[in-house]
Amino acid sequence: xxxxxxxxxxxxxxxxxxxxxxxxxxxxxxxxxxxxxxxxxxxxxxxxxxxxxxxxxxxxxxxxxxxxxxxxxxxxxxxxxxxxxxxxxxxxxxxxxxxxxxxxxxxxxxxxxxxxxxxxxxxxxxxxxxxxxxxxxxxxxxxxxxxxxxxxxxxxxxxxxxxxxxxxxxxxxxxxxxxxxxxxxxxxxxxxxxxxxxxxxxxxxxxxxxxxxxxxxxxxxxxxxxxxxxxxxxxxxxxxxxxxxxxxxxxxxxxxxxxxxxxxxxxxxxxxxxxxxxxxxxxxxxxxxxxxxxxxxxxxxxxxxxxxxxxxxxxxxxxxxxxxxxxxxxxxxxxxxxxxxxxxxxxxxxxxxxxxxxxxxxxxxxxxxxxxxxxxxxxxxxxxxxxxxxxxxxxxxxxxxxxxxxxxxxxxxxxxxxxxxxxxxxxxxxxxxxxxxxxxxxxxxxxxxxxxxxxxxxxxxxxxxxxxxxxxxxxxxxxxxxxxxxxxxxxxxxxxxxxxxxxxxxxxxxxxxxxxxxxxxxxxxxxxxxxxxxxxxxxxxxxxxxxxxxxxxxxxxxxxxxxxxxxxxxxxxxxxxxxxxxxxxxxxxxxxxxxxxxxxxx
Numbered sequence: 094x095x096x097x098x099x100x101x102x103x104x105x106x107x108x109x110x111x112x113x114x115x116x117x118x119x120x121x122x123x124x125x126x127x128x129x130x131x132x133x134x135x136x137x138x139x140x141x142x143x144x145x146x147x148x149x150x151x152x153x154x155x156x157x158x159x160x161x162x163x164x165x166x167x168x169x170x171x172x173x174x175x176x177x178x179x180x181x182x183x184x185x186x187x188x189x190x191x192x193x194x195x196x197x198x199x200x201x202x203x204x205x206x207x208x209x210x211x212x213x214x215x216x217x218x219x220x221x222x223x224x225x226x227x228x229x230x231x232x233x234x235x236x237x238x239x240x241x242x243x244x245x246x247x248x249x250x251x252x253x254x255x256x257x258x259x260x261x262x263x264x265x266x267x268x269x270x271x272x273x274x275x276x277x278x279x280x281x282x283x284x285x286x287x288x289x290x291x292x293x294x295x296x297x298x299x300x301x302x303x304x305x306x307x308x309x310x311x312x313x314x315x316x317x318x319x320x321x322x323x324x325x326x327x328x329x330x331x332x333x334x335x336x337x338x339x340x341x342x343x344x345x346x347x348x349x350x351x352x353x354x355x356x357x358x359x360x361x362x363x364x365x366x367x368x369x370x371x372x373x374x375x376x377x378x379x380x381x382x383x384x385x386x387x388x389x390x391x392x393x394x395x396x397x398x399x400x401x402x403x404x405x406x407x408x409x410x411x412x413x414x415x416x417x418x419x420x421x422x423x424x425x426x427x428x429x430x431x432x433x434x435x436x437x438x439x440x441x442x443x444x445x446x447x448x449x450x451x452x453x454x455x456x457x458x459x460x461x462x463x464x465x466x467x468x469x470x471x472x473x474x475x476x477x478x479x480x481x482x483x484x485x486x487x488x489x490x491x492x493x494x495x496x497x498x499x500x501x502x503x504x505x506x507x508x509x510x511x512x513x514x515x516x517x518x519x520x521x522x523x524x525x526x527x528x529x530x531x532x533x534x535x536x537x538x539x540x541x542x543x544x545x546x547x548x549x550x551x552x553x554x555x556x557x558x559x560x561x562x563x564x565x566x567x568x569x570x571x572x573x574x575x576x577x578x579x580x581x582x583x584x585x586x587x588x589x590x591x592x593x594x595x596x597x598x599x600x601x602x603x604x605x606x607x608x609x610x611x612x613x614x615x616x617x618x619x620x621x622x623x624x625x626x627x628x629x630x631x632x633x634x635x636x637x638x639x640x641x642x643x644x645x646x647x648x649x650x651x652x653x654x655x656x657x658x659x660x661x662x663x664x665x666x667x668x669x670x671x672x673x674x675x676x677x678x679x680x681x682x683x684x685x686x687x688x689x690x691x692x693x694x695x
Contacts, residue, residue: 196226199219255316285340304334331381335387357386405441430470467518505554544577
């Protein structure tokens with residue numbers, strides 16, 4: 094039995110073009126191209142009138158198709174009508190030539206058709222295109238001072254269409270608005286930084302409005318594929334608005350520039366401290382970009398004008414809200430605290446060129462900042478602690494370099510000692526209950542070593558400033574530094590890695606000098622200290638002090654014995670000791686020949 098013939102139409106798959114659409118598209122192209130060719134080849138009022146009548150008839154049928162629900166026909170006929178109207182109105186010639194009034198009339202007509210057929214997407218696009226052509230033809234007659242307003246005005250209209258138009262119209266409007274927006278931003282940036290008076294402020298206001306419109310467009314979901322990453326548009330809007338405001342305020346004087354930079358800092362910090370939810374995701378990048386741009390541009394302007402006092406004040410004011418953000422928001426603390434420390438340190442350094450503070454005053458302030466940062470940072474979470482310590486270390490280094498440059502050795506020694514005390518306190522507080530090698534506290538070992546270096550440097554600078562020539566003024570602080578650098582390993586680790594380096598650095602130079610020089614006071618002191626170390630090592634059960642003390646005492650005793658003997662006896666003593674040592678070693682670790690009996694040798 095034969096199968097029944099299927100008469101119902103098959104459902105169309107999404108995105109598949111129908112044959113009727115192909116026919117409509119080809120017909121529209123042929124119609125418009127033939128009309129444009131006739132208009133350019135023959136011209137004349139009668140031919141153009143025929144084209145305009147044909148355009149009107151086509152528009153009429155397009156409106157009728159829209160009312161009967163023929164979507165493909167209405168769009169195709171509307172596009173054909175728009176093309177015929179452009180050709181008949183002499184808009185098909187060179188882009189920037191012709192009468193701008195005709196473009197305005199066509200724009201109005203297309204808007205009327207938009208009201209008559211709201212479902213047709215071609216009419217608002219045609220009106221938008223005709224309007225842009227009209228503006229392009231008017232540009233030559235627009236004064237240079239009004240060019241920025243023209244560009245940004247067109248861009249704002251395009252953004253409004255993108256914001257409220259149907260998805261297809263919005264996408265086309267947004268893409269065609271980009272050149273106008275970019276040209277307006279470039280021209281507006283030049284105007285806000287170079288013009289004066291009302292022109293400057295008008296350009297700034299238009300740039301802020303253009304940035305706000307761009308930000309609002311970001312809220313439309315159909316436009317998201319055209320806008321890139323979620324943070325891109327907010328950051329761009331913030332950069333444009335911040336540059337515009339800073340440029341407009343830059344002509345008001347140094348104090349206004351300082352306040353503008355501070356306003357940028359307040360904007361960024363207030364947004365970071367208060368915004369929550371979806372508002373934080375949208376507006377925080379705007380505020381951060383705008384505030385950072387304003388602050389950096391103002392700093393650059395003050396540096397260029399060499400306004401060091403104003404720059405110092407700006408950095409000081411910048412640190413205050415940053416500290417508030419660090420106190421209120423734990424997540425922002427690893428960034429906010431280092432920024433605050435850097436701003437305070439920079440403010441102190443920039444107070445020097447204009448004579449507000451001297452080198453010693455600045456070094457003291459930097460050291461005080463270092464101490465406060467180390468005390469506060471020790472009680473924070475690990476990420477904030479590490480970030481704070483790194484920023485504080487820069488302040489300590491800056492203070493040391495500043496005093497060394499000005500040859501303030503005594504003051505440098507005192508400040509290094511203070512810094513060392515706070516560094517070691519930080520290391521002790523952050524490493525309690527853990528050894529230095531504990532991977533949970535990798536910075537604790539660095540802090541112990543850093544504090545030891547600061548303490549040794551303080552001792553050396555003090556000795557150099559006091560013209561102390563004895564070698565122990567340098568070796569003993571170095572030995573103490575090595576012991577301090579070991580940290581908790583002195584109590585919990587192996588004795589030789591922890592105690593050995595420091596004890597050897599303390600003992601060897603003094604022992605050699607005690608033996609080689611005729612000064613007996615040093616030898617007595619070395620023997621007394623060696624005996625004390627030996628006894629302390631024995632009582633506490635630590636091998637390294639016991640062995641180093643005993644070896645030091647033996648070395649001093651043998652050294653003075655060798656010095657008292659004539660050189661042949663001294664040589665025999667040295668050779669005998671060497672042979673005894675070699676024999677004992679070979680008996681403990683025998684090799685071929687040394688393990689054999691004497692009678693077995695040939």
